Amino acid sequence: MSILRDMFTALRGAGSDIGESIIDANAVRILEQEIRDAEDAIGKARQSLTRLKGNEIKLKRAVNSLEADVADYEVKAMEALDADEQDLAAKVAERIAELETERDEKSTEHKKLSDEVESINSMIKNRNKIIQKNKRELEKIKTIKELQKTTTSISSNIAATGSNQHRVKKALERVKAKQERWRDNMEAGEWMAVEDGTDDLDRELKDAGIGSPASKGNSVLERLKAKQAGQSAG
């Protein structure tokens, strides 16, 4: 019935191996067949629904028109009575009775049809429910199938690493070491950025002639020139 229950049974029977039993068993075909059947049934139901709905609308219209006629004749019957035309009024009353009988017949027929439309609609809904449920079940089966595909490569991966001893531990250590290096590099990068920033500031100061060796050199030269000028004067 449900794929999960099948899995449970298979797991209990075979230990840890779900195996091909559930996947390739007729489960998929049965589910797909049920979906197709339900879709066919819905297709047919929709066709007859179109026809029934057409008839239903026609009948409804007939009932409405008969009701209008009845109302119309009732007014006329009253007018005849007012004009004291008793015979005429009786004839009109007879017509009204006929119309009402016809209206009731059509109305019953209409009710029957609309019930039928209703039940076909709910049948379609039920079939749709089956389709959706089966599609979900199929999705579960396909999920297991796809998981098995990934597992196949997993097993070969683990086997390929050779010795299982400390496999996870070693891999974890490698990743951690790599992350450590990455963090160190990042911090180093940030440190470099800070250093570069300082260089920029120095350059700006130098450009402005503040605190730079060049300007110091210049002032020394000026001082010496001043000294020389003083000596030759003296």
Added chain:
Amino acid sequence: MENTLEDLAHSLNMTTTEEGTTFDALLTEAGVLEVVCSNNDEFPIHIAKTEAQLLAVTPLFNVSEVQEGKADELNAVMLQLSPAIPLSSIGLQEGNYILFGAMAVNTKFENIVHELEVQAENTLEVLDAIESLLV
């Protein structure tokens, strides 16, 4: 947006996340996309696709790698860890413990990337937590 695994591989190989993670994605012969995330390149994520879902599976370890007599303890711990891991669940698939996430096939690419990045991170955290129970 519904893409093939090949499209996904191509997009992943071109991507760098805000955290700087890059991806190395390869479609295997089995039709499974093997993705190595740069934030954890030891435990690749295997992506498979059904009509409705993308399944992201990271193999953690084999039953045979659990210390003798520790299986029950490990299983209990794993079950308790599972709800605490965002976007991933823990599972057992044919003798292999796996971390997996499922996404709708029409999941936006940015969200797939995020999920993979988180799954790679979760893998490390889970293994780090239970390492002492493995051989």
